[in-house]
Amino acid sequence: MTTTLTTLLRVFDETNPHVPLLETGDGSRIAQELASIGVRFERWAADAQLAPGADQAAVIEAYRSSIERLQHECGYRSVDVIRLERGTPGTEPLRKKFLDEHRHGEDEVRFFVEGRGAFYLHVGSRVYQTICVRGDLISVPAGTTHWFDMGPxxxxxxxRLFVNPDGWVANFTGNPIAQAFPKLDA
Ligand SMILES: [Fe+2]
Known part of the structure; x- marks a missing residue:
């Protein structure tokens, strides 16, 4: 995978998905803005070279020390890996699954070690579009309304780290707000 892009935060008023109130690529500013809504964001080292066909076990092994640190710190009991390579057929249903506003009864913890994806956190009257790239750790607390776009x-x-993966189901809010906001590649 060769995508090398940078993290980006855009903060919108929920009524205006066209013009962000704030746009920044500064890691510490992003962490600060997200901390103000209870979302943890950190930039970690993610420089392991993964083979093109690296499986879940190989990815976990490559990042074992980072994973153990998080598990120890936050009590996450299980870990898995989602890996999608460009051109993978049949990803549209997977994309759609998390593209509408929802919440979970569990934290949503993601450490990006390749590529990118966009989280949208809907807190109060604001929407925080956070494009995460390699090296970004984001932890969305249980109960936070959000959606996720992995792109077409x-x-x-x-x-992905979980306290209890069985509790990590999407409870959809029925709010169509996600459809109005720019997608990952917009
Ligand atoms: Fe989610």
Whole structure:
């Protein structure tokens, strides 16, 4: 995977998806803005070279120390990996699955080690579009309304951590707000 792009935060008023109130690529500013809504964001080292066909076990092994640090710190009991390479057929249903506003009874913790994806956090009257790239750790607390766009031709590898993966189901709010906001590649 060769995508090398930078993290980006755009903060919108929920009534105006066209003009952001704030747009920044500065990592510490992004962490600060997201911390103000209870979302953890950190930039970590993610420089392991993964083979094109690297499986879940190989990705976990490559990032074992980072994973163990998080598990120890936050009590996450299980870990898995989602890895999508550009050109993978049949990803549209997977994309659609999380493209509408929802919440979980569990934290949504993602450590991006390749590629990118966009989280949209809807908190108060604001929408925080956070485009995460390799090296970004984001933790969306349980109960936070949000959605996620992996784009029409997804390319990312994310390590996912859970306290209880069975509790990590999407409860949709029925609010169509996500449809009005720019997609990952807009
Ligand atoms: Fe989610």
């Amino acid at each position: 031709d997804p390319e990312f590898t994310a390590i």
